[in-house]
Amino acid sequence: MPTNWPRTLWIVRHGESAGNVARDAAEAGGLPMIDLAWRDIDVPLSDLGHAQSRALGQWFARQAREHQPEVILCSPYLRAQQTARAVAEHSQLLGGADAKLRLDERLREKEFGILDRLTRHGIQQQHPQLDAQRAHVGKFYFRPPGGESWCDVILRLRSLLEMVTREYADLRVLVVAHQVIVNCMRYLLEHMDEQQILGIDRQGDVPNCAVTSYRAEKRNDADTVMQLDLVNFLAPLHDAATPVTRAPDAPAAPKP
Numbered sequence: 158m159p160t161n162w163p164r165t166l167w168i169v170r171h172g173e174s175a176g177n178v179a180r181d182a183a184e185a186g187g188l189p190m191i192d193l194a195w196r197d198i199d200v201p202l203s204d205l206g207h208a209q210s211r212a213l214g215q216w217f218a219r220q221a222r223e224h225q226p227e228v229i230l231c232s233p234y235l236r237a238q239q240t241a242r243a244v245a246e247h248s249q250l251l252g253g254a255d256a257k258l259r260l261d262e263r264l265r266e267k268e269f270g271i272l273d274r275l276t277r278h279g280i281q282q283q284h285p286q287l288d289a290q291r292a293h294v295g296k297f298y299f300r301p302p303g304g305e306s307w308c309d310v311i312l313r314l315r316s317l318l319e320m321v322t323r324e325y326a327d328l329r330v331l332v333v334a335h336q337v338i339v340n341c342m343r344y345l346l347e348h349m350d351e352q353q354i355l356g357i358d359r360q361g362d363v364p365n366c367a368v369t370s371y372r373a374e375k376r377n378d379a380d381t382v383m384q385l386d387l388v389n390f391l392a393p394l395h396d397a398a399t400p401v402t403r404a405p406d407a408p409a410a411p412k413p
Contacts, residue, residue, distance in 0.1 A: 161322040161323075162321075162322060162326065162381055163325050163326065163330040164327050165226075165330070165386075166371045167331045167332065168338075168342050168343075168369045169332065169334075169339075169367070170334065170364070170366065171202070171232075171236045171334070171365065172203075172206030172207065172236070172239070172366050173202065173203045173205045173206035174200050174203060174206055174236040175200055175201055176197070176200040176236070177402065178203050178404075179192050183276045188278070188279070189275060189282050190274055191276060197266060198265070199235050200234070205402065206239070206240070206365060208397075209365055209366040210239065210243035210366060211243050212366070212394050212397035212399040213240075213243075213368070213393045214248040214250075215393070215397060216397075217247075217248035218248040223329075224329075225248065225250060225329065226250055226331035228259065228328055228329070228331070229241050229257060230259050230264065230321070230332045231260050231264065231333045232260070232333065232335060233260045233261070233265060234265055234266055234335070238260070241331075244331070245258060263314060263317040264332065264338055266334075266335045267305050267307070267310050267335070268305045270302050271303050272287070272301045273304075287302075295351070297354070297355060307344075310338065314338070314342060314345060315345065318345060342369075362404065364389055364394075365403070366393065368387055368393065369385075369387060369389060369390070370390070371383035372384050372386050
């Protein structure tokens with residue numbers, strides 16, 4: 158069934174990162190700042206994140222060939238690259254070559270601007286007016302100075318999806334990125350509004366290395382849509398007895 162959409166689209170959040178671990182430690186200690194020496198783009202996976210990524214790759218390897226990705230699109234951030242390459246290596250998706258692993262800056266983490274590396278306490282302490290503004294406007298539209306709102310992320314993802322339909326139609330595509338990317342992709346693919354996607358966000362964080370997937374489905378003679386198949390699927394980690402983590406990406410201001 159030829160279609161403009163990928164035959165299957167998997168969207169995965171990266172494995173647990175050193176940033177997730179540092180953020181949890183800072184929040185537990187009531188500190189205003191997350192202790193990270195790296196730029197956000199350079200934050201690597203934690204040891205557990207590497208194990209989660211291997212488990213995901215091994216799960217893909219156990220699937221029939223026609224149910225494995227043919228192309229991997231990945232955020233350029235190190236933690237996402239490490240996750241994608243581990244999946245590719247342990248599932249032998251790329252056959253030892255990187256030709257089918259494509260980095261795309263539109264899949265990068267949401268930019269936090271002036272709030273980067275601050276904890277909830279740090280935001281309230283150092284930027285009380287911004288904290289109040291965010292509470293009033295809501296995270297969907299709130300843009301911190303130098304950063305992005307969810308709408309800004311969605312705008313770049315609209316461009317990404319146009320490219321996906323043009324270049325990867327009828328292929329099986331795996332996207333490896335970040336928590337906000339997973340939610341914003343769901344917003345676009347499932348035609349949600351602000352309240353629907355924020356309702357999903359309030360239910361909890363996207364687990365590291367969880368799988369959300371869609372399959373192309375023909376609805377009538379003229380229309381093919383992406384049908385939701387899996388949401389935050391964790392069997393790959395459970396099968397490998399690998400701990401599940403749900404730490405939000407930093408900074409994590411209170412949910413509205």
